[in-house]
Amino acid sequence: MKETGTNGRGIIDPSFLESVKKFPGGDKVTDCIQCGVCSGSCPARPWMDYSPMQVLRMIQSGLKEKALSTSTIWICASCYACTTRCPRGIDIPILMSNLKHLAMEEKVPAKIRMKPLFHKSFMETVQKHGRMYEPEIFMKVADKRDLKAIIHSASLGLRLMRKGKVGLPPKVPESNGFLVALRNRNGGKNS
Amino acid sequence: MGEQPQVGVFICHCGGNISNTVDVAKVRDEISKIDGVKVAETYEYVCSSPGQELIKQAIKEQGVNRVVVASCSPRMHLETFRKAAEEAGLNPYQLEMANIREQCSWVHNDKVQATEKATDIVRGSIERAKHLEPLEPEKMKVNRSALIVGAGIAGIVSALEIGDKGYQVYLVDRSPSIGGHMAQLSKTFPTMDCSSCTLAPRMVQVASHPNIKVITLAEPIAMRGTPGNYIVTLRKLPRFVDEARCTACGECAKYCPSKVGNEFEAGLTQRKAIYIPFAQAVPNKYAIDSGHCLYLSKGICRICERFCRGKAIDFEQKEEVLDISVGSVILSIGYEQIDPATYGNYSYGLHPDIITNLQYERLMIQGIHRPSDGKVPKKVAFVTCVGSRCSEEIGQQFCCKIGCMNAIKEAVLLDKSVPGANPWVFYTDVRAHGKGYEEFYADSRNTHNVKFVRGRVAEIVPNGGKIIVRAEDTLLAMQVEEEFDMVVLQAALVAPRGTKDVAQIFSVPVGHDGFLLERHHKLRPVDTSKDGIYACGCVLGPKDIRETTLEAMATASKVATFVGKGEILASPKVARVDSSKCNGCGVCLGVCPTKAIDKHDGGIIVNAISCNGCGLCVPQCPLGVLDLNHCTEAQLLAQIEGISKGGTTPKVVVFLEEETPYASVDLAGQTRLSYASNVEIIPVPSVGRVGVKHLLRAFASGADGIALVEGDDGPLRGNALRDYVAKLKKAVAPYGIAPSRIMSTSTTIPQYDKLLNFFEMLTKNVTNAGKVPGEAREKICKTLEEAS
Numbered sequence: 001m002k003e004t005g006t007n008g009r010g011i012i013d014p015s016f017l018e019s020v021k022k023f024p025g026g027d028k029v030t031d032c033i034q035c036g037v038c039s040g041s042c043p044a045r046p047w048m049d050y051s052p053m054q055v056l057r058m059i060q061s062g063l064k065e066k067a068l069s070t071s072t073i074w075i076c077a078s079c080y081a082c083t084t085r086c087p088r089g090i091d092i093p094i095l096m097s098n099l100k101h102l103a104m105e106e107k108v109p110a111k112i113r114m115k116p117l118f119h120k121s122f123m124e125t126v127q128k129h130g131r132m133y134e135p136e137i138f139m140k141v142a143d144k145r146d147l148k149a150i151i152h153s154a155s156l157g158l159r160l161m162r163k164g165k166v167g168l169p170p171k172v173p174e175s176n177g178f179l180v181a182l183r184n185r186n187g188g189k190n191s
Numbered sequence: 192m193g194e195q196p197q198v199g200v201f202i203c204h205c206g207g208n209i210s211n212t213v214d215v216a217k218v219r220d221e222i223s224k225i226d227g228v229k230v231a232e233t234y235e236y237v238c239s240s241p242g243q244e245l246i247k248q249a250i251k252e253q254g255v256n257r258v259v260v261a262s263c264s265p266r267m268h269l270e271t272f273r274k275a276a277e278e279a280g281l282n283p284y285q286l287e288m289a290n291i292r293e294q295c296s297w298v299h300n301d302k303v304q305a306t307e308k309a310t311d312i313v314r315g316s317i318e319r320a321k322h323l324e325p326l327e328p329e330k331m332k333v334n335r336s337a338l339i340v341g342a343g344i345a346g347i348v349s350a351l352e353i354g355d356k357g358y359q360v361y362l363v364d365r366s367p368s369i370g371g372h373m374a375q376l377s378k379t380f381p382t383m384d385c386s387s388c389t390l391a392p393r394m395v396q397v398a399s400h401p402n403i404k405v406i407t408l409a410e411p412i413a414m415r416g417t418p419g420n421y422i423v424t425l426r427k428l429p430r431f432v433d434e435a436r437c438t439a440c441g442e443c444a445k446y447c448p449s450k451v452g453n454e455f456e457a458g459l460t461q462r463k464a465i466y467i468p469f470a471q472a473v474p475n476k477y478a479i480d481s482g483h484c485l486y487l488s489k490g491i492c493r494i495c496e497r498f499c500r501g502k503a504i505d506f507e508q509k510e511e512v513l514d515i516s517v518g519s520v521i522l523s524i525g526y527e528q529i530d531p532a533t534y535g536n537y538s539y540g541l542h543p544d545i546i547t548n549l550q551y552e553r554l555m556i557q558g559i560h561r562p563s564d565g566k567v568p569k570k571v572a573f574v575t576c577v578g579s580r581c582s583e584e585i586g587q588q589f590c591c592k593i594g595c596m597n598a599i600k601e602a603v604l605l606d607k608s609v610p611g612a613n614p615w616v617f618y619t620d621v622r623a624h625g626k627g628y629e630e631f632y633a634d635s636r637n638t639h640n641v642k643f644v645r646g647r648v649a650e651i652v653p654n655g656g657k658i659i660v661r662a663e664d665t666l667l668a669m670q671v672e673e674e675f676d677m678v679v680l681q682a683a684l685v686a687p688r689g690t691k692d693v694a695q696i697f698s699v700p701v702g703h704d705g706f707l708l709e710r711h712h713k714l715r716p717v718d719t720s721k722d723g724i725y726a727c728g729c730v731l732g733p734k735d736i737r738e739t740t741l742e743a744m745a746t747a748s749k750v751a752t753f754v755g756k757g758e759i760l761a762s763p764k765v766a767r768v769d770s771s772k773c774n775g776c777g778v779c780l781g782v783c784p785t786k787a788i789d790k791h792d793g794g795i796i797v798n799a800i801s802c803n804g805c806g807l808c809v810p811q812c813p814l815g816v817l818d819l820n821h822c823t824e825a826q827l828l829a830q831i832e833g834i835s836k837g838g839t840t841p842k843v844v845v846f847l848e849e850e851t852p853y854a855s856v857d858l859a860g861q862t863r864l865s866y867a868s869n870v871e872i873i874p875v876p877s878v879g880r881v882g883v884k885h886l887l888r889a890f891a892s893g894a895d896g897i898a899l900v901e902g903d904d905g906p907l908r909g910n911a912l913r914d915y916v917a918k919l920k921k922a923v924a925p926y927g928i929a930p931s932r933i934m935s936t937s938t939t940i941p942q943y944d945k946l947l948n949f950f951e952m953l954t955k956n957v958t959n960a961g962k963v964p965g966e967a968r969e970k971i972c973k974t975l976e977e978a979s
Contacts, residue, residue: 033580035619039663040649040670041536051668085536085649087581 016064023098025091032056038082038092048072049111052082052092055099068103072096074115117141133170134160196321199230199255200313201246203237203262205292212296214306218261221310227321229255238268243275250279257320261289261313264857265874282325284763284821289316293860294872304839304868311871315834322826326763329799333419334518335754338363340411340693343371344736345523345728345743347393352747354402358754361515362403363425365410368472369394371525375455377555379736380600381631387471394473407474412512414696417800418723419518419759429508431479431487432465436503439467439475443495443504451483457550459562465495465504477503518754519723521746522707524693526729528682529578529587537577537680542653544568544677548594551601551679559608561677563656568676570613571605572660573598574648578683580619587683589704592733594681595621596628599635601679606639615642615673617662625737644671651678684733697724698786706732717746721785722759722800725749764876765802766809769816770794779808779817782879784906805906806875810882822876824884830873831885832892839869841895841957845950846881849874851902852938852946859943866947867954870898877906878935879915883922884978890928891971896957899935900946912937926974927967931956 020026032053039051049071050058058067067073076096083091100119103110110116121140125133138157142150160166202219204210215233223231230249234242237260249255258281260272265288273283291309299305335358339346342364350362362369374394376386397403409427416422447463455468464483467475485492486506496504531539531547539545543563546554554560561568575594578586595618602614621643623629635641646662653659657674664671686705694701699719702708707726710718717725727742728734734742753759766779766787773794780788780795787801788808806819818824835844847853853874859866875881878899886897899916901907907915916935924930934956936949 028582031582033619034665035576035580035647036645036663036665037647037649039665039668040646040661042670045663045670051663051665053663053665054668085534087576087585087647089582089585 010063010066012062013064014062016062016067017059019102020059020095020098023095025094026098028088028090029056029059029095031088032060032090033088035087037085037087038090041081041085043079043081044075044077048075052076052096055096056090056092059095065108068099068106068108069111071111073099073103074110074112114141129170131170134166135168136170194256196227196257197229197253197255198225198227198257198259198317198320199246199249199253200228200232200259200261200317201237201242201249202231202233202291202313203242203260204233204235205262205296206236209262209292209296209309212299212302212305213291213309214302215309217306218291218310218313222313222317225314225317228317229253237262238271243272246272246275247279250276250281256281256285257323258286259289259313259316259320260286261291261309261316263292264288264290264294264853264860266854266857282327284326285320285323287316287320287323289313290857290872293857295868297860297863298865299868300865301868307837307839308868308871311834311837314836315830315871315873318833319826319830322823322829324820324823326820328760328763330758330760331417331419331800332758333754333756334421334516335757336360336517337519337521337750337754338411338421338423338515338517339521339523341371341522341524341728341730342369342397342405342407343523343525343728344373344390345525345730345739346371346521347390347397348740348743349521349523349727349747349750350397350403351393351400352744353750354397354400356747356751356755358402358751359517360400360403361406361517362397363406363409363411365408365428366468367407367430367476367478368468368474369397369405369407370469370471370473372549373736374469374471375457375549375552377552378600378604380596381625381627383600383603391471394471398473405474408478411693411696414520414698416516417798418721419754419800421517421520421723423515423517423520425513425515427511427513429481429510430476431481431484431504431506431508432477433501433503433505434474434476436501437476438501438503439477440500441467441477442498442500443477446494446498448492448494449483449485451480456553456557457547459550459553459557479504519725519750520697521750522693522697522699522719522724522726522730523728523743523746524687524690524730526684526733527687529685531577531680531682533578533586536650537574537648538651538653538658539680542658544658545651545653546677546679548597548601548679548681555601555604555608559605566676567609568605569609569611570673570675571602571615571677571679572648572651572658572673572675573602573614573616573679573681574651574660575616575618575681576647576683577680587685587704589733590622591681591684592622593684593735596623596625596631596735598679598681599623599632599641602641603631603635603639606641612640613642614640615644615660615675617644617646617648617660619645619647625735646671684729686730690730697721699724699726704732706730717742717749723753759800761800762804763799764804764819764821765799766797766804766806766817766819768795768797769818770796772814772816774814776813778811778813782807782811803906805877806880807877807906809880810884819876819880822880827873827875827880827885828888831889831894834871834873835889835892835894837893841869841954841960841962842893843867843870843896843898843950843953843957844889844894845870845872845898845900845953846875846878846885847872848877848901848905851904851940852900855938855940855943855946858940859947862943864943864947866950869954870950877901878912879907881919883919884975886919886923886928886933887926887971887975890923890926890963891968891975895960895963896932896934896953898949898953899933900949901935901937903937903939905937908937926971927964929960932960932963 039053073096078093121137202215219231276286277283289312338361350360354360409425412426413424443465444463447465449464450461452458453460453462465479481487544561579591605612605614623632646665648662650661661672700708709716725746727746728739775794787798809817878901920930
C-alpha cells in the first residue's frame with residue numbers, strides 16, 4: 001500500500017478507498033468509468049459544489065478529506081435518478097449516506113450547517129418516540145439567532161397543526177419492537 | 192505387446208541446471224534397479240547432437256525399445272527427442288520425457304529432497320514407458336470446398352478469396368439478397384467512401400464467379416461428418432418467384448396490395464409483400480414474403496401473377512432441404528443491434544425523430560429529413576454508448592468499437608449535407624483506434640463544426656417538435672440541457688439471434704458475451720475450437736469493416752491451407768473402444784465435448800478426426816471398454832504407482848491438465864519460484880481422464896493427498912470441474928479418505944502465483960491430515976486386487 005501523501009490534488013489516504021469498498025454497495029466504486037450519467041441525471045446537481053461523479057473519483061483517488069467536505073454528500077436527496085441510469089449499477093445514494101456518517105464520525109465540518117444537525121435531530125427524535133415528531137425536530141434544528149426563520153417555521157407549524165398534520169403530544173406507535181431494535185443498534189449510539 | 196520392454200533412460204545435467212540441485216548419478220543408480228531398465232546414463236546435454244546420438248545408439252545397438260529422457264519440460268524438447276528416436280527406427284510415441292528441471296531442480300533447493308523427487312518422477316516415467324504403444328496418425332482425404340454461412344461483407348470477401356484460389360464455395364444467406372448490413376450504410380469512416388459503391392461490385396463479382404454458388408433464403412439446420420468432410424443440411428425457403436424468369440421490372444410490387452415495414456430501410460418506409468430488398472440486390476430478383484402475402488396467408492389476391500409479364504410468379508414452390516458436402520465451414524453471420532427502448536431514459540419510440548444510427552444511415556441516402564415532418568434537421572445530437580460499456584445485468588459489457596467513429600462520421604455527414612448544420616456528439620470516451628481515425632476525429636472538430644460533449648446522456652425528453660437532451664459536461668463539471676431537431680442513438684452491437692443455434696449445429700463454443708469464441712484470442716483469432724470451422728466478422732465480436740475484411744481474408748487463407756493440403760493427419764491420441772465388449776449404453780455420447788462418438792451397430796464408434804483426446808469418456812464407461820491412446824489405463828496406472836512410491840512424505844500427487852496448467856507450472860519453474868518438494872506431477876489430457884480407480888491406486892501406492900488442476904479453457908470447466916471432483920471425493924470417502932485430501936482448481940497460464948498458493952494450501956492440508964492410515968491403505972489395496 002502506498003504511503004499517505006499529497007499529489008497536488010489534496011491529501012491522499014490510501015485506506016479510504018478500501019474502507020469505502022467495505023460499505024454496503026461500496027464494492028462497485030472502482031467500477032465507475034466516470035461517464036457522468038449520475039451527474040447529468042441529478043436534480044440537485046446545481047446546488048452541489050462537486051458532481052456525484054467527482055465524489056466517486058475522489059473516493060477512487062483516496063482523497064478522503066476532500067470527499068468528506070463536499071456539500072454533495074449532504075445535498076444528495078437519495079432520489080436514485082443516478083442509480084437508475086448508471087451503466088455500472090452503482091448505488092450512489094447509499095455511498096453518499098455512508099460518507100455522511102463518516103464525515104460526522106471524523107468531525108469534518110459540513111459545508112451546510114443545517115444538514116448534519118437535521119440528520120442527528122431526526123435520528124434522536126425517531127429513537128426517542130419511535131416515529132417522526134416534527135415540533136421536537138424544529139426545536140432542535142432552529143437557529144436561535146435567526147428570529148425571522150423561527151417565526152416562519154412556527155407559523156407553518158401552526159397551520160399544519162390546524163389541519164391535523166402535526167399533533168401535540170407525540171404519537172407513539174402501537175408496536176414498539178422496531179423501536180427497541182433501533183435503540184439497540186450501535187449500542188444505542190446515534191449514528 | 193509382443194516384445195519385452197527394454198527401457199533406456201537418459202538423465203540430463205543440463206549444464207548444471209539440473210545437476211547442481213539433483214544428484215543425477217544417484218538417480219541413475221536408483222532407477223537402474225528397476226525391472227526392465229536396460230540402459231541408464233547421464234549426460235551433460237542430452238539435447239545436443241552427441242546427446243541425441245547416445246539415444247540413437249542405444250536403440251540401434253543395445254536393443255532399447257522404450258526411451259525415457261529425464262531433462263526439461265516436454266514443451267521444450269519433446270519434438271527434438273521424438274525425431275531422434277524416429278531416425279533410429281523407434282516409433283516416436285514410444286519415447287517419454289520426465290520433467291526434472293522446471294518441475295524439480297528449478298523449484299527446489301534441498302539437494303536430498305530434490306534428488307528423491309527426481310527419482311520418483313523418473314520412476315513414474317519408466318513405469319509408464321514400459322506400457323507405451325507405437326501409434327500412427329490417421330490420414331483422411333479432404334473435400335476441397337467451403338460453405339460460408341452469412342453473406343455480408345465478411346462472407347463476400349472470404350468467398351471471393353477462396354473462389355479465386357480455385358476452391359468451390361457455397362455462399363449461403365437467409366435473406367433474399369446477399370450484402371448484409373454494409374449495403375444499408377451511406378458512407379464509411381474515415382475515408383467517406385460510398386458504402387454501396389464499394390460493396391456492390393463485389394456482390395456482382397460473387398454472383399458471376401465460376402467457383403462461387405450463392406444460395407439465398409437458406410440457413411443451415413444440421414451438420415454431420417468430420418473435419419475435411421462435413422455434410423451440412425440447409426433449409427431453403429421458397430422465393431415464390433422463378434429466378435430464371437424474373438426481370439426485376441417491378442410491375443408486381445406496383446400492384447401488390449399488402450404493405451409491411453421495410454427492413455432494409457430500418458423500418459422508416461414500407462415495402463410490398465412481393466419485393467426486392469434493395470435496388471442493387473444480388474440476385475436481382477423479387478421474392479414473396481409469405482407471412483404478408485394475401486394469397487399465401489389468406490388464400491386471396493394473386494394480383495402479382497396477373498401483372499407479371501415474364502410469368503415468373505410460382506406459388507407452387509416448396510421448402511427444400513438439401514445436403515452440401517464441404518471440407519470446411521466459415522461462420523460469418525454478422526451482428527444485430529439492441530433495441531434502444533430497453534433504456535427508458537432515451538425515450539426511443541416515443542418521438543419519431545429519436546432514431547437509431549442505422550435509421551440515420553437510411554435517411555442520409557433518402558435525403559436527410561426528420562421522420563416526423565420531413566423538414567431538414569439542423570441541430571442533431573449523436574449519442575454514443577447506448578447499451579454498451581455497462582455492467583453485466585444492465586447491458587453489454589463490451590465497447591461497441593464502432594459507435595464513436597460512426598457518430599463522428601454521421602455528424603460530419605450532417606455538416607456536409609445541411610447548410611448551417613449544428614451537430615453535437617455526446618460521448619463517454621472517443622475511441623479512435625484505427626488507421627486515420629484520430630485524424631478524422633480532429634478534422635471533424637476543426638473543419639466540420641462538430642461539438643463534442645464528454646458525458647454519457649442522462650435523459651432524452653421529447654418536447655413538442657423538439658427534443659431535449661440532458662447530460663453532464665464532465666469536463667466542465669456542469670450540467671448541459673440542449674434542444675435538438677433530431678437525436679441519433681448509437682445502439683450497442685450484439686450477437687445476432689440464432690448465434691446459439693448456429694453454434695450448436697456446428698458444435699463451436701459461444702463466449703460469455705454471446706459472440707462465437709475464437710480458439711485463441713491472439714494466435715488463432717478466426718479458428719473455432721472445431722477443426723475446419725472458422726468464423727469471421729462481427730459474429731466474433733463488434734468490429735468495423737476494415738477489420739472484418741482482414742478477418743475474412745484470414746479465414747480464406749486458413750480454409751485454403753486446410754482444404755488445400757488434400758488430406759489431414761489426425762493425432763493418434765484419441766479414444767478407442769473394445770467393440771467386442773461394448774453394449775452400446777451410450778453414456779459416453781453424453782460426456783463427449785466434441786461429439787466424436789456415435790452409436791454404431793449395437794455399440795459405439797469413435798471418430799478419430801473429431802476426437803480431441805480429452806479422455807472424459809474413459810472413466811465414465813460403466814463396462815470399462817473405452818481407453819485413450821497414449822494415456823491408456825495401463826500407462827496411467829503404472830505411472831501413478833511409480834510416482835507415488837518412495838520420496839518425501841506426506842506425498843501429494845497432482846494431476847495436471849497437460850496444456851494450460853502444465854505450462855503454468857513450467858512458467859513457475861522458469862521464474863525459479865519454490866514450492867514443497869513433495870508435490871509431484873502427472874500430466875493428463877484433462878482431469879476428467881482421472882477416475883476413482885486412479886485416485887485409489889495413488890492412495891494405495893503411497894499418496895497422502897491428490898490435486899486435480901484443469902485449465903480455465905480445458906475440457907472440464909467451471910461447475911463441471913467442481914461437480915466432477917465432488918463426485919470423486921464422495922466415491923473415495925468410504926475408504927476412509929477425508930475429502931480434505933483431495934483438492935481441485937482451474938487456472939490460466941500466467942496465473943502461476945495462484946497455482947503455487949494452491950500447492951502451499953494443499954501441502955498444508957495434507958500435512959495436517961497426516962499419512963493415510965495403514966488400514967485404509969490396506970482396504971484400498973484389497974479392493975483393487977479384488978477388482979483386477
